[in-house]
Amino acid sequence: MSLQIKNLRVYYQTLRGDVKALDGVTFNIKDGEIMGLAGESGCGKTTLGHGLIRLYPPMRFVEGSVELDNEELPVWDMNRMNKYRFCKISIIPQYAMNAMNPTRKIGKMTSELLDSRKVNYKKTLPELKRRLDLVKLTQDVLNMYPIELSGGMKQRMVLVLSTLMDPSLLIADEITSALDVSTQKAVAEMLVEFRNRKIVKSMIVITHDISILYQIADSILVMYAGKLAEKASTGIIVHSPRHPYTKLLISSLPKVGVKYSEKKLLGIKGNTPLLLNPPIGCRFIDRCPVAFGKCVEEPPFIEIEKDHFVACWKEYGKNA
Amino acid sequence: MLKLDKISKIYKTGTFGGKMLPAVVDVSFDVGDGEIVSLIGESGSGKSTIGKMILSLINITSGKIIFNGVDVSTLKKGILKNYYRNVQGVFQDPFSSYNPIFKADRIFRTIRQEFFPKMKESEWNEKVNRSLRDVGLNPDQVLNKFPHQLSGGQLQRFLIARALLLDIQFLVADEIISMLDASTRVDVLNLLVDLKSRGLSILFITHDLNLGYYISEKAVILYRGCVVEMGVTDKIYYNPLHPYTEMLMASVPRMDKKWEEVEMELKARQIETTVGCVYYERCCAANKDKECARNRPQLIEVERDHFVACSRCMEE
Numbered sequence: 001m002s003l004q005i006k007n008l009r010v011y012y013q014t015l016r017g018d019v020k021a022l023d024g025v026t027f028n029i030k031d032g033e034i035m036g037l038a039g040e041s042g043c044g045k046t047t048l049g050h051g052l053i054r055l056y057p058p059m060r061f062v063e064g065s066v067e068l069d070n071e072e073l074p075v076w077d078m079n080r081m082n083k084y085r086f087c088k089i090s091i092i093p094q095y096a097m098n099a100m101n102p103t104r105k106i107g108k109m110t111s112e113l114l115d116s117r118k119v120n121y122k123k124t125l126p127e128l129k130r131r132l133d134l135v136k137l138t139q140d141v142l143n144m145y146p147i148e149l150s151g152g153m154k155q156r157m158v159l160v161l162s163t164l165m166d167p168s169l170l171i172a173d174e175i176t177s178a179l180d181v182s183t184q185k186a187v188a189e190m191l192v193e194f195r196n197r198k199i200v201k202s203m204i205v206i207t208h209d210i211s212i213l214y215q216i217a218d219s220i221l222v223m224y225a226g227k228l229a230e231k232a233s234t235g236i237i238v239h240s241p242r243h244p245y246t247k248l249l250i251s252s253l254p255k256v257g258v259k260y261s262e263k264k265l266l267g268i269k270g271n272t273p274l275l276l277n278p279p280i281g282c283r284f285i286d287r288c289p290v291a292f293g294k295c296v297e298e299p300p301f302i303e304i305e306k307d308h309f310v311a312c313w314k315e316y317g318k319n320a
Numbered sequence: 321m322l323k324l325d326k327i328s329k330i331y332k333t334g335t336f337g338g339k340m341l342p343a344v345v346d347v348s349f350d351v352g353d354g355e356i357v358s359l360i361g362e363s364g365s366g367k368s369t370i371g372k373m374i375l376s377l378i379n380i381t382s383g384k385i386i387f388n389g390v391d392v393s394t395l396k397k398g399i400l401k402n403y404y405r406n407v408q409g410v411f412q413d414p415f416s417s418y419n420p421i422f423k424a425d426r427i428f429r430t431i432r433q434e435f436f437p438k439m440k441e442s443e444w445n446e447k448v449n450r451s452l453r454d455v456g457l458n459p460d461q462v463l464n465k466f467p468h469q470l471s472g473g474q475l476q477r478f479l480i481a482r483a484l485l486l487d488i489q490f491l492v493a494d495e496i497i498s499m500l501d502a503s504t505r506v507d508v509l510n511l512l513v514d515l516k517s518r519g520l521s522i523l524f525i526t527h528d529l530n531l532g533y534y535i536s537e538k539a540v541i542l543y544r545g546c547v548v549e550m551g552v553t554d555k556i557y558y559n560p561l562h563p564y565t566e567m568l569m570a571s572v573p574r575m576d577k578k579w580e581e582v583e584m585e586l587k588a589r590q591i592e593t594t595v596g597c598v599y600y601e602r603c604c605a606a607n608k609d610k611e612c613a614r615n616r617p618q619l620i621e622v623e624r625d626h627f628v629a630c631s632r633c634m635e636e
Contacts (some may be wrong), residue, residue, distance in 0.1 A: 039403065040501040041472070149618060151363070180362035180527045185571040208501060211573035238575055252506045254534040256557070256574050260513045265534070267510075269504035 001070075002202040003029040003089045003169055003187030008064030010051040018060070019275045022045040023226040025064070027302060028307070029169075029202050034195055036234070037206045038249075039223035042272055045206045046094060049130070049171045051075065052204075053091050069168055086117060090167035092158055100146040100154065107142030110161060117165070124164065131160045134197075135190050152183035159190060163199050170200045176212055188216050210253060214238050219307070222246050225272050225283040228301050232308040234239070242304070242315045245284050290314055321521050322374065322490055323350040327383030329369050329545075343369045345545040346383070351490070351538075356512065356522045357373070358532035358553070360568070361542035370542075371492045373410045374523065376400060381599050387490070405435065408483035412495035414475035420466040424475065425463050435486060451481045455511055473504030480511065494525045503554045509535055529572050533557050541565050 003249065008025045021044045029035050031148045037045050047059070052075060055061055061076035068089060074080040093099060094185035101109050111121035112127065129139050135156040146154060155175055163170060172191060176184045194200050205217060211218050213234065220237040222245065230243040240245050248268045259266070270287040273279055279297040288295070294313040301311040310316075329344040344366040351357045372378045374385060376392055385392040387407065395403055402486045411417060418424055428448050436444065440447040452604045455477040462474055470478070476496055483491055493512065497505045512522055512535060526532050532539055533553055540550040541564065549562040570582045577585075612631055619629045 004398070040503060096334050181529070181568060181571045181573075183364065184573070188573075189579070209573065210502070214575055215573050215579050249502055250575075252503055253575060254506070254530045255576065256530055256533065256572065258530075258534055259553075260510070260534055264504045264510065264513075267505070267507040 001028050002068065004032045004065075005052075006065045006067075008048075008051060008066065009062035010047055010055065011058050011060050011062055012047075013058040017276055020278055021226050021275055022051055023275075023278070025228055027221060027228065027231055029204070032195065033219060034192070034203045034205060034217045036217035036220040037204055037223065038208060038210050038213060038220055039229075040208065040272060040277075041223075043223045044226040044275075045208075045223055046169075046173055047226075049091060049173050049204065049206050050093075050168075052143055052171065053076075053085060054081065055088055058283065086162075086167070087165045088167055089169045089171070090162045090165070091171040092173060092175050094160050095178070099158065102146055102157070105143055105145055106149075106157060110142070110164075113161065114164070119165070122201070128164065129159070131164070131199075134193070135160055136186075152179055152187060155179065155183075155187055156190065159187070159194070163194060164198055168201045170194075170203045171206065172203060173197040173206045174208075175205075177209065179205060184212065185215075188212055192216050210238070222249070225278060226275050227283055228309070228311060229284070230308075230310050230312075231301075231304075236308060242308070242310045243312045244288050244290050244314070248289075282311075321351055321353050322389060322493055323386040324348050324370070324374075325384040325386060325434075327385060328381045329366070329373060329378070330381045343545050344373070347385075347536075347542070347545070347547055349540050349547065349550055351521050351523060354516055354519045354521060355538065356516050356536040358536040358539045359523060359525045359542060360527065360529060360532050360539055362527060362568075364544070365542040366545040367527075367542055368494055369545075371409060371494045371523065371525050374490075374492055375407065376403065401434070405486050405521060406487060406488055407490045407492070409487045409492040409494060410476070410479045410483060410496050413499055414472050414479060415467070415499075417479060418475065420467055422466075422467055424467045424470060427478065428485065431482060431485050446486060448481075452478075452483045454484060454583055455481045456507065457481070472503070473500050473508060476500060476508060477511070480508075480515075484515075489519075489521060491520060491522045492510070492525070493522055497531065498526070498528070506610075529557075529568060530574075537607070541568070 006026050007055055008022060010022040011020055027320060037048065039045050049251060050059070052066060055078070066075050073084055073089070074173060100106065103263060103297050104112070114121045114124060132139055132141065137153060137156055141149065141153070141157060141280050149157065165180060176187055179187060191203065191205065195203060203259045205213065210220070217234050219233050222237065222243065223232040230237065230241060231248045237246060251264055254265060268287055273283055273286065282288070282291070282299050285291050285295045299311045299313050301309050302316060303309050304315055324347055326346045326348050327344060328342065328346055331341040331343050333339045333341050347370060348356070359367045369378070373380050376395065380393050387403070392403065403601065413563065421424070432439065432444055447596060452462065454461045457474060458476055460479070462470060467475060495507050501510060509531065512524070516522060524536055536553055538551065539553045539556050541548050541556070541562070543564050549556060549560065549565045560569050566586060570579070570586055574582070615631070617629045617631045619627045621629050
């Protein structure tokens with residue numbers, strides 16, 4: 001097991017109380033697994049990503065444990081995490097394309113970044129150039145300013161930067177959402193390539209676009225309102241999901257060759273609950289078409305088949 | 321209803337505007353009554369520029385846009401306002417379309433000041449409520465709120481409702497659902513379809529081919545400002561002929577096939593055409609719809625010591 005997360009809770013502190021953005025999350029990622037993390041905006045995907053690497057105010061660590069390669073990560077301690085950040089666990093944040101320092105040439109910026117981790121830039125340079133070739137960027141980019149690169153090029157540059165120290169876990173947060181289809185495909189395939197070459201051991205790919213995950217991910221974890229809804233291998237999530245939310249989400253996606261005149265797609269009625277005072281019990285209860293009496297209790301996240309976890313009262317009965 | 325006739329847009333770039341950047345080059349297509357046309361292309365293909373030119377937000381370098389027989393580019397201030405009674409746009413990012421200091425319904429008030437200054441308060445409120453209900457919102461729940469209190473889907477529908485207040489005939493929808501969540505996305509799409517059935521024409525600008533196929537009858541594929549393929553959506557989807565369209569179709573992340581499979585299929589199709597007569601592409605006598613494309617003709621002896629490989633001779 002590369003990553004083991006147990007009962008992780010991260011809240012946002014506000015004047016009106018805690019916003020429970022990540023409320024008791026437990027799952028594992030195997031070595032070499034690319035796990036997709038899907039869900040609507042505000043379901044806690046990004047909070048989970050950041051929670052594993054850098055908790056900044058108003059984020060507050062409540063409880064839980066994170067183990068990476070059998071070593072416990074002190075996620076609640078800003079300073080002690082420094083040792084792991086970038087070296088063992090790395091993140092490509094959302095809008096990473098705009099994260100590069102606009103006043104530095106990219107080579108200079110990289111050398112400053114490596115200096116801060118006490119790594120020699122000159123010695124790393126040959127490897128850096130090899131990586132640039134791998135993502136099909138010319139070595140000239142090191143002498144360019146970020147403004148001279150296109151969106152897809154910046155995204156690939158950030159990918160190279162984040163993985164330069166061969167981290168064990170890479171968190172990629174919405175890295176394809178601002179790109180158009182052909183660039184999207186190129187970047188997504190590069191993620192897989194990095195895993196196949198063992199530059200990165202395992203990955204969490206955060207996106208709201210399940211069709212991208214279907215292309216590259218080994219397994220998909222679906223979140224809803226700060227809780228886990230379902231985790232299974234990609235094929236099962238897409239073709240035979242069990243949780244009602246996953247079912248509705250998958251069926252609402254427009255597919256190639258579906259026309260409104262032949263098959264009208266339906267969205268999911270209602271809105272996601274506010275996480276300041278989330279409903280007790282299953283958080284999907286208000287929008288769920290199959291909710292029944294038992295749903296006022298909180299459903300546990302249980303393995304109903306091998307590697308298939310679901311949090312829904314309706315689904316346990318069939319296997320129990 | 322709307323006809324684009326060879327419109328071009330050249331942006332001037334560089335320090336003193338010395339460099340020319342052609343964003344749209346000789347684009348012509350038309351949108352009929354109650355028709356949805358998808359304008360599909362990657363970023364930088366000029367699709368938003370076309371939208372802005374139709375809305376007369378930027379000047380046209382050359383060519384004409386004709387709306388119901390009137391050349392839009394010649395319209396001046398007063399008449400242009402009349403044009404906006406008929407043509408409105410909704411844009412990509414619902415969050416930045418609002419001023420966060422004011423309540424969201426201010427966008428309705430500005431419409432009233434500009435277009436309906438003489439209408440009575442009660443009559444106006446009724447109109448706003450009707451328009452909101454048309455886009456599937458409950459007026460009591462969404463009026464009198466600040467933009468941050470509403471979700472992206474609600475804000476986007478607000479903007480559509482605003483456009484509907486004017487009894488418009490034509491809507492430019494520029495990437496209006498790319499910022500929305502999967503579950504609300506479909507609702508907004510279905511809303512557009514409903515509006516269409518009431519006779520509204522829509523130019524649906526998108527980079528997502530799946531959405532384009534779902535909603536529209538006609539599609540226009542744009543690359544670097546030029547139209548590379550256009551026509552009935554079904555034909556473009558099931559039989560893309562331009563290599564760029566093929567490439568786009570192959571890169572769309574699908575839920576039924578993986579990228580490798582799609583690439584394999586494309587290759588298989590290419591082989592399919594290479595199994596036909598080698599001269600097929602350039603042959604003027606080829607029987608274009610049958611034999612020549614599929615079977616490579618055998619070399620046969622048509623007369624003594626004279627061999628030909630052509631299906632025309634095989635029949636004889």
